[in-house]
Amino acid sequence: MAGIAGIAYVKVSGRQYPLKGNFTVGTTMIERTGIAGQDGFHGFSEMPRVPYIQGDISLAPDVSVEVLAAMTNETVTAELRNGKTYVLREAFTAGTRELNTSEGQVQVRWEGASIDEF
Template identity: 25%
Template sequence: MKHHGRAIITYNGKRLRSKPGATLNLGGTSRTPDPLDDGSVGYAESTAAPELTCAVPLTADLSVQELRDLTDANVVFESDTGKSWVIRDAFTVDTVSVGADVTLKFSGQPAEEL
């Protein structure tokens, strides 16, 4: 059985040439345990934002400005296992630092499996 090894990341149909190690937190419903004095444990729910983190090499054809200003995008994380997820209404989180690599973090609506 094949395990995840590589991811293809696209935004609005444009492929990012990401380095190994990209991760996706799907977001959605987060549950916090709520222990009670009688020994039982309940939980409280809240909404958690998704987070896709990746690094891309800084190349002449990479539009850092476009990625820094990205909003209202569809960002897709496609695993080499055949599983894919989309973050709709995605936007870039945090400021973007430029060096040998550009580290990017995206968020938006909870990720949906495609």
């Protein structure tokens, strides 16, 4: 039986970061929402979504929170245990970076223009 969860890697423009956990990959480019009227289902709407890769990075001595915060126009690669690889293009760090000192980590979210599955 093949493994489907567990080990994962994240790289930004070729540099691997120490991924601690809570790793998620948002691949949906379109969000659909049902529309109901008083007489039943009328259809759905579609809105674009920004793809993302997000996870907790260990605060190793060679990890700079300032460098993470300044990232723009990067290529972020997520390699998963199930053999899938996701490539996020024209990525930037989104949101804020809050250090969790008891866990020795910082959560980072990269958002980008497109994401491809390989």
